[in-house]
Amino acid sequence: MVSFSDDDVVESVLRRLKAGLQQPLSQELSVAQYQSLRAALDLEPEIKLRGSSWFLNDDHKSGIFTVSMPSPLHDQFTGNVLDHIHDCVHEIGRHADATKKSLVRSIKKRGGRIYTNVMTKEYKDPDAGFRFLGYKFPTVLLEVIYSHDIVPYDVAVRYFRVGAQVVIFLAIPYENPDTRATALTATSTVSRTYTCTAYRGSRVIRADNTEAVALTVIAEEETFAVWPAGGALTSMVGTLALKLSDFCPPNRVGAGTNTDVDIPLSYEALLPLLEDAYEMQKVEDDIVQSNDPDPDIIPPPKRKHSQMVTGSVFPEVLTPTGPNRRRLLREEAERAERTERAEVEEVNEEGEGDDGERVGGDAVDGEGVEGEGNGEE
Structure with a gap:
């Protein structure tokens, strides 16, 4: 008759739990074996027990440890x-x-x-x-x-x-599980x-x-x-x-x-x-x-940050942070100011009259124009 030590029995149960149950588990254990199993399970957080139980036999020296199969x-x-x-x-x-x-x-x-x-x-x-x-x-x-x-x-x-x-x-x-698919018809x-x-x-x-x-x-x-x-x-x-x-x-x-x-x-x-x-x-x-193999996964092509997005006419926009953000905001404000100044100069050049008058300018015959009435409010 072959006998197994406490460690052998506990290790056998652990192997079944780690491998994933293909059948429900029901194992008689001594109290010492169960205590060793619980200590081992505490060190194996990846093993998730569901539908498990531990009940002592009448002699209170051994019991039945069960785990349901998902x-x-x-x-x-x-x-x-x-x-x-x-x-x-x-x-x-x-x-x-x-x-x-x-x-x-x-x-x-x-x-x-x-x-x-x-x-x-x-x-x-x-x-x-x-x-x-x-x-x-x-x-x-x-x-x-x-x-x-x-x-x-x-x-x-x-x-x-x-x-x-x-x-x-x-x-x-x-x-x-081996016959369930054909049996349930x-x-x-x-x-x-x-x-x-x-x-x-x-x-x-x-x-x-x-x-x-x-x-x-x-x-x-x-x-x-x-x-x-x-x-x-x-x-x-x-x-x-x-x-x-x-x-x-x-x-x-x-x-x-x-x-x-x-x-x-x-x-x-x-x-x-x-x-x-x-x-x-x-x-x-x-x-x-199903015997279908898992499909291969083809990763997307790598692209630089400045690369155009496929199918779009807009380049990728990166949100700056920290000092770079302040610098870019300052440069953006300066560009806007230069653009506005250039537009004003262009309008002034196009609107200059024959007698030296400037449409929308600062003076007509040397007097400031702020509104109707030649500057009078």
């Missing part, structure tokens, strides 16, 4: 759904009273790492979520299950322990089902005066879309029933009060969001599978 289908669908929920929430504020408008304005799209256990540094990067301004916990979190097999309930429990109030899971059937022989699972949590005080989170099921593996073999992607009839109180701290909106408002998220509305994500994935796959 995917336009996953990322675009996540962003589309996040924007759609955000629009549904803020639509309430258009026709609401001042109290509801104030609440809606405080609901913001926020992601970021969530430490499910600060002491052990266990964490999960949710795909997307919402926070209420001034509230330290995320309120609604969104996970799109695509490249990783996860148990929604287990992940939701971790989120609820750090203050989340609703956790939504949308599952998309995973397609291997109308002639496909594979049927696909897209499901939604969501939980709501509310904090309660038990009889022994301890705090707990009571969970309720909003949706459990409900099908929101299907793609039958040889058919087209189709949405199902249904609604994910969210509420304004899901997005706000408990002390701001009490569930079931007059301030609370239903925010229905219809499954039909998810269909164009999913279709758009598949279109983005198709574009990416076409680029990857």
Whole structure:
């Protein structure tokens, strides 16, 4: 049996991350190995982890480190759904009273790492979520299950322990990148089902005066879309029933009060969001599978500052700065003065009369002319 040292395992994970993931990463590490990996990642700022997590096993001596693989289908669908929920929430504020408008304005799209256990540094990067301004916990979190097999309930429990109030899971059937382009066609022989699972949590005080989170099921593996073999992607009839109180701290909106408002998220509305994500994935796959070589880049010809601009009759103008600017401005003023003096002399020469009179000159018969009346005002 071949055994590997801590350094060998950590180095293997680092090599995969540096090379760029072609498949999702899921690696069991001891606590010491994970700590070494985190220290190494701190020295590699070019490695950007997305959708990563670290959870300890029951023995607390080892855990599972996971990193999702970038995917336009996953990322675009996540962003589309996040924007759609955000629009549904803020639509309430258009026709609401001042109290509801104030609440809606405080609901913001926020992601970021969530430490499910600060002491052990266990964490999960949710795909997307919402926070209420001034509230330290995320309120609604969104996970799109695509490249990783996860148990929604287990992940939701971790989120609820750090203050989340609703956790939504949308599952998309995973397609291997090598066969995805041909599999996602109308002639496909594979049927696909897209499901939604969501939980709501509310904090309660038990009889022994301890705090707990009571969970309720909003949706459990409900099908929101299907793609039958040889058919087209189709949405199902249904609604994910969210509420304004899901997005706000408990002390701001009490569930079931007059301030609370239903925010229905219809499954039909998810269909164009999913279709758009598949279109983005198709574009990416076409680029990857294309054998066209990158075109050569021909740089523009070098030219001097005084060279004429192609197709223009005007030379390039350089804006002077510093002492050169003052000198050029002075020379420009002197040229203008000389030009004006020459024009005056030319007019005087052309306008000289037969009897020594000068049109526009300084004197007629020795008297100054400033206006009508021979100089009299």
